[in-house]
Amino acid sequence: MWKMSGTQMDSLSYRIEVNITLRVIDIIYPLTQFQLPTLYPFPILSFFSSISSYLPPTIMVQYMGSISLLFAALLFIVFQPYSATATVTYNVVNLGARGDGSTDNTKAFLGAWAAACGSVSPATIYVPPGRYLLRNAVFRGCNNHAITFIIHATLLAPSDYRIMGDAPNWLGFQDVTGVSIIGGVLDAQGIDLWACKMSGKNCPSGATTLRFSKSNNILVRGLISLNSQMFHIVINGCHNVKLQGLRVSASGHSPNTDGIHVQLSSGVMISDTKIKTGDDCISIGPGATNLWIENVDCGPGHGISIGSLAKDLEEEGVQNVTVKSVTFTGTQNGVRIKSWARPSNGFVKHVVFQHIGMVNVQNPIVVDQNYCPRQENCPGQVSGVKVSDVRYEDIHGTSASEIAVKFDCSPTNPCTGIKLKDVKLTYKNKSPKSLCVNADGTASGFVMPASCLL
Numbered sequence: 001m002w003k004m005s006g007t008q009m010d011s012l013s014y015r016i017e018v019n020i021t022l023r024v025i026d027i028i029y030p031l032t033q034f035q036l037p038t039l040y041p042f043p044i045l046s047f048f049s050s051i052s053s054y055l056p057p058t059i060m061v062q063y064m065g066s067i068s069l070l071f072a073a074l075l076f077i078v079f080q081p082y083s084a085t086a087t088v089t090y091n092v093v094n095l096g097a098r099g100d101g102s103t104d105n106t107k108a109f110l111g112a113w114a115a116a117c118g119s120v121s122p123a124t125i126y127v128p129p130g131r132y133l134l135r136n137a138v139f140r141g142c143n144n145h146a147i148t149f150i151i152h153a154t155l156l157a158p159s160d161y162r163i164m165g166d167a168p169n170w171l172g173f174q175d176v177t178g179v180s181i182i183g184g185v186l187d188a189q190g191i192d193l194w195a196c197k198m199s200g201k202n203c204p205s206g207a208t209t210l211r212f213s214k215s216n217n218i219l220v221r222g223l224i225s226l227n228s229q230m231f232h233i234v235i236n237g238c239h240n241v242k243l244q245g246l247r248v249s250a251s252g253h254s255p256n257t258d259g260i261h262v263q264l265s266s267g268v269m270i271s272d273t274k275i276k277t278g279d280d281c282i283s284i285g286p287g288a289t290n291l292w293i294e295n296v297d298c299g300p301g302h303g304i305s306i307g308s309l310a311k312d313l314e315e316e317g318v319q320n321v322t323v324k325s326v327t328f329t330g331t332q333n334g335v336r337i338k339s340w341a342r343p344s345n346g347f348v349k350h351v352v353f354q355h356i357g358m359v360n361v362q363n364p365i366v367v368d369q370n371y372c373p374r375q376e377n378c379p380g381q382v383s384g385v386k387v388s389d390v391r392y393e394d395i396h397g398t399s400a401s402e403i404a405v406k407f408d409c410s411p412t413n414p415c416t417g418i419k420l421k422d423v424k425l426t427y428k429n430k431s432p433k434s435l436c437v438n439a440d441g442t443a444s445g446f447v448m449p450a451s452c453l454l
Contacts, residue, residue, distance in 0.1 A: 089124040090115050092132070099130015099153055106135045117142030127151040127184065133158065136167040136207060141175030141215070151184025151223075157207070161193040161229060166204050169211040170229070176212070180219040186210060190229035194254045194278075206230035206256070212238050221245055231258045232277070238265045246273040252300030254278035259301065264316065266290045273297075280305045281331070286346055287316035293323045303333030303361070306351070308371050309385045310344035317347035324354040328397075334364040335395075337387060338371040341410075344384035351390045358397030364425055365392060365405045367415060367439070383410040389417040396424045404432035404449055407439035414438040423447045 090112045093099070097108035109125075109132075116123035123144060133156045157170050164170065170188055173179060188209045196203035206229030212218055214237040224247040225232040232248045235241050248259040259275035262268050263285030274297045275281040281298035284291060284306045298304060304326065306318055328334045335353040339346070358364045367387060372378035387409060404425040409415035418441030425432055425448060436452035443451035 087122045087124055088116075088119045089126055091126045091128065093128055097127075097132055099128065099132050101131035101156060102133060104135060105132045106137050109134060110137055110139070113139050113147075116147045117144050119144055122146035122148070124148045124150055127153045127155075129153050131156055134171070136164050136170050136172075138169070138172045138174055139176065139179075141177065145178035145217070147176075147178065148180040148182060149184070150182050154185040154187055157186075157188045157190075157209075157229070159189045159192070161190070161196070161204060161206065164204075164207050164229075167207050169234075170207045170209050172208075172211045172213065173215055173218075174213045176215045176218075178217045179212075179215065180221070181223055182219075183222045185224040185226065187226045188228045190227045190250070190254065190257070193229045194251065194257075197255050198253075208232070208234050210234070211236065212241065214238065216240055218242070219244070223247075224249070225259075226250070227254075228257050230256055231261050233260045235260070235262045235265050235268055237263075238268070240267045241265065241269070243268075243270045244272055246270075246275075248273070248275040248277060248281075250277045252276070252278050258283045259298075261285060262288045262291060264288070268292070269294075271295050275299075275301060277301045283307075284318060284321060285309075286312075286318065288318050289320050291321045293321075294325050296326045297329070298326060299329035299331045299359075301331050303328055303331045303336050303363075305333065305336040305338055306348055307336075307338035309339040309346050309348070310342040310383050311340060313343055313345065313384075315344050315346035317349070319348070319350045321351045322354070323352070323356070326355075327357040327359065328361045328364075329359040330361070330400075332362050333366055334358050334361045335366075335392070336363065337367045337390070339369045339383045339385040339410075340372065340379060341370045341381050341383050342379045343381065346384070347386040347388070348390070349386075349388045352393070353391065353395065354393045356392075356395045356397075358395070358399065358425060360398050360400045362400045363403075363406060364397065364399050365395065365423075367407045367409060367418075369410045369413075369415075370408055382412050384413060385410065386413045387415040390415070391419045391421070392423060393419075393421045395422075397426075399425050399427045399432050402427055402432050403435050405434035405452075407434075407436045407453070409438040411438050414440060416440045418442075418453055419444070420447050420451055420453065421445045425449065 092108050092112050095108045095111045097105040112125045129152050131154045186209050193206050208231040209228040211234040216239045218241040221244045227250050250257040257277045258279045259277045259281045261283045264287035266289045269292045272295045279302050281301040282304045369383040420443040422445040432449045434449040434452045441453040
């Protein structure tokens with residue numbers, strides 16, 4: 001007969017309660033990682049088996065009530081979300097869309113959005129295979145913060161650019177939260193508009209293909225953007241945005257077709273993406289903070305640029321930007337910071353360019369605070385933008401020009417805290433040159449061309 005004193009019983013009771021609590025925690029956490037409720041009973045059964053193996057029957061009887069209550073609460077916590085969050089799917093074809101390449105499907109897509117917004121459960125808008133013509137459309141925020149587009153199709157803008165006229169965007173999302181776009185091809189058919197612009201005729205500016213404005217918790221994965229009239233993707237005034245596995249493509253001669261533009265936004269990640277375009281592969285505007293860019297292939301294009309800045313006197317700064325594991329091929333620039341020579345209270349600081357490959361790049365590393373494309377309407381002043389704490393680490397490859405590193409900084413706001421480490425660039429199998437104006441910093445490791453930093 002197993003006998004214990006009152007003190008021993010109290011001590012054992014405490015240890016049993018602690019062990020039960022810890023075992024429940026051990027079970028709850030893994031369960032939250034699963035998505036299939038059919039997996040849940042197995043750790044529960046394992047729990048009962050392990051408890052019963054080291055407790056006498058009388059103790060098991062005493063604590064069975066506590067154990068049952070704990071697991072009743074556990075089962076409610078674990079299973080309750082599945083009964084309340086079943087996803088509702090809206091197929092655009094069932095709402096009148098036709099993937100024949102000629103029917104205007106704008107109304108059907110906006111109808112699917114309205115239906116998803118009206119759902120109290122997470123909603124999926126499904127676009128089956130086909131070619132769906134859409135005019136410009138704005139998807140505005142609603143109470144449903146879990147809407148996913150699953151696109152197995154190509155969405156087409158009107159081939160006649162005059163149909164959209166001066167609309168700023170083809171597809172716009174405004175004030176939305178928790179929107180995901182998975183897959184799909186967006187073909188803006190901008191070739192005729194490019195030709196109009198390059199001919200010098202009076203043409204519309206063109207529409208951005210996809211814009212998110214004042215939105216939070218956005219995911220775009222596996223999307224292909226083709227032949228945008230203007231910018232391909234714009235992130236403006238947003239927080240917590242992930243752009244993963246994108247493909248952006250336009251002619252290397254297409255005007256103003258930036259691949260991805262980010263401004264006034266924080267917590268943006270761009271990864272595993274290939275961009276071929278006629279302007280910046282990625283452009284970073286005022287107010288961009290905590291931006292992470294990784295595993296990107298750029299070219300043709302104008303590189304990855306912070307700026308242009310100093311367009312306005314009152315302008316938010318750019319800070320905490322990391323660009324790593326990027327390859328530039330045949331681009332006009334590699335990693336660039338650019339500002340107009342104008343007064344401004346803007347700034348650029350805490351920037352890292354790391355593990356960068358250059359293949360025949362015209363200007364691999366450049367800071368240009370006298371930016372003036374085509375030398376038209378140049379302000380002829382000095383830039384007020386302060387550039388500081390910018391690191392270049394493990395930059396290697398080939399330059400297409402003799403000056404591979406250029407820091408052309410403001411005379412009133414010199415660049416400070418520039419750091420070069422392990423930079424190896426060549427020009428026609430020889431060492432290129434570097435140029436520094438009003439630039440202060442340090443160099444370490446092997447650096448070629450030789451540093452000109454003060």
